[in-house]
Amino acid sequence: MPDQLILRVAVPAPLYHCFDYLPPKGVGETDLLPGVRVSVPFGRGDRCGVLLELLHAPRIEGRTLKRAHSILDDQPLFRPADLELLVWAGRYYQHPVGEVFANALPVRLRKGQPPVPVLNTFWKLTPLGSRQEPVTLKRAPKQAQLLRLLAEAPDGLTQNQLSSHIGNCLPVLQALMRKEWVVAFEQSASLTAPSAATSATYRLNTDQRQAVDAVDLECFGAYLLDGVTGSGKTEVYLTLARRVVNAGKQALILVPEIGLTPQLIRRFERRLGQGVAVLHSGLGERERERAWHMARLGHASVVLGTRSALLTPLPRLGLVVVDEEHDLSYKQQDGFRYSARDLAVILSQRSDCPVILGSATPSLETLQNARSGRYHHLQLTNRAGDAKQSPMNLLDIRSVRLEAGMSPVLIEKVRETLNEGNQALLFINRRGYAPIVTCHDCGWVAECRRCDARMTLHSASGILWCHHCGSQRRLDPNCPECGADDLRSLGQGTERVEEVLAQLFPEAGIVRIDRDTTRRKGSLDKLLEGIRKGKYSLLLGTQMLAKGHHFPDVTLVGILDVDQGLFGADYRAAERMAQQIIQVSGRAGRAEKPGRVLIQTRHPDHPMMQLLIKHGYKAFAEEALAERQAAAFPPFSYQVLLRAEAPLESAPRAFLDEAYEQGVALASGRVEFWGPVPAPMERRAGRYRAHLLLQANQRSELQRLLPQWVGFLAGLKSARRVRWSIDVDPQEMF
DNA sequence: AGCACGCCGACT
């Protein structure tokens, strides 16, 4: 058998291995570059995969290979280093490699469509051409017309632009090209008129300067940029990005889902010029793909985007920034469950460039890495403009009569704030009108038919809405159980708080910000704009209000219900709560208008709360880390969560029992198995859910086990009756 | 995940 060339292709399918093919007819080795897309026959249909490598021996012997249909790209979309990172990530997170690549590709490319052109062909006059007099071309009126058009466009015109004046212009252009009167040149469409980035230098304060100078741009290093809200982290990113760009390299800036606001984009564009490519979900598919190509071809020197921007190939990467690194949106919660923050560190290592993890409330994982010296710890202690951290006070609401969840003291403070002409912000982590509807006669409670959850009453008008599965129904005026007409709503959501505030403060402009008021694209920005312009004096909302935006005229922040966080089922609940409190309180105040934070609680003596209030996040985090260490929880150990769900109650358990047996057999004692247990909310959207948690002191113990175990799980009969998934480094347990 | 093959119930 002669030496045979074989293509190893990552095919999008829920299968963990690659597939081998023969090269397409008439395609030789020189056209087969790893990183191109390949159209291949697969099962009964066709699919678009990515060529990983060329081999001379097939993965499995004794099988006639199918021939690939065609190569879909002239040039590779991924370089070898990109391929390696994605393959590595697929293995680390135990996700089928073909689907990892599908995640990394813009949608059109994923479906096998040709790449959108990034470079357009422009035509312009040569010096010789510009000396010609069009009038002399009496017998070639089309040539004359073209010359006139091009004479007025020194930057050149595309063939499309020309053909809108003169139908079929290509032969005419070719005739002129033979005379050397016109030339063609390629240019990327959006960079046709590059405007120089503002060269103004921005003054950094001492902390910022020290942070910037501490970063070695020449080699890998992970840096925790630890700075309170308003301490100017973005200015540090901008300065570093500028240096990297000036050195001819690319900077990748990741921000949380909600942080990619038009203001932030404008700020980056203003400071870093035209080379900024923005990648986010708001873009249309073609636009998004174009930005992706600009990044991959190195035409964009800065890439600003959310989680998936990390998967973009960047040929000259010189800096990675992960802003608000503690934010949960960096972990994808379905399918390919990668953490963009963690992969950012791996990517930087492989690219030998620095990675900056920025946060006012670093995750305990990152903080521990900084303590242990794996990460450099950069601190910005001063708030820019000398503003102080707003003092935080606890309001004991035990045996206090509340009005829509607000104590008289809080209401009074709001009144004072408004009377002084300042803004007040109230934070409540529940949308809707009321989280519970009950019958006063028989005690019936409105529950979701498909979840183990109560339904939330919305818009007082009476729609019950399950926040877990999205199902809705009208609320009958009569109890479905006993027929009495005394249904009452208990507890408060943002809608009720808004209603009561409107009664208490009829003069105030009130704005509510939650998922319901910001559903439409751009409505959040509109409301935030209104706040900045002082249209509203009373702001209320869910955590949406807590992220990224600073409201300098807010001098009072009230947190209505903080207690769920204290006793959550999840061991990360306290960390979340602390981050939330600090993030919310960071919204307020500035130098000449210090803010104040009031936190309502029924557990004013809770030690962790006391620590946070009196000594701040850093002290809280130290204590939380000590607790984690004592309990051998992450970041002092590593976890993998196996989830299963099915409409049949017994199916997840049956599957997880088998998974447990085999897992224990494979693991040889270095891995702990917890469960299987029902998920915190066992039934959700009509499916029963259960978990099996694995924990080990070393990542390698888990990584060693996973490939075999997952292979075994995929072959299980009981696996066919459930939907299951592996979550490596899980962030949330439900 | 798709998609087909395969072997058992209620219909023209």
Next chain:
DNA sequence: GTCGGCGTGCTC
């Protein structure tokens, strides 16, 4: 006699 239910197996 068939249409069609979803259990099972495969995809280079």
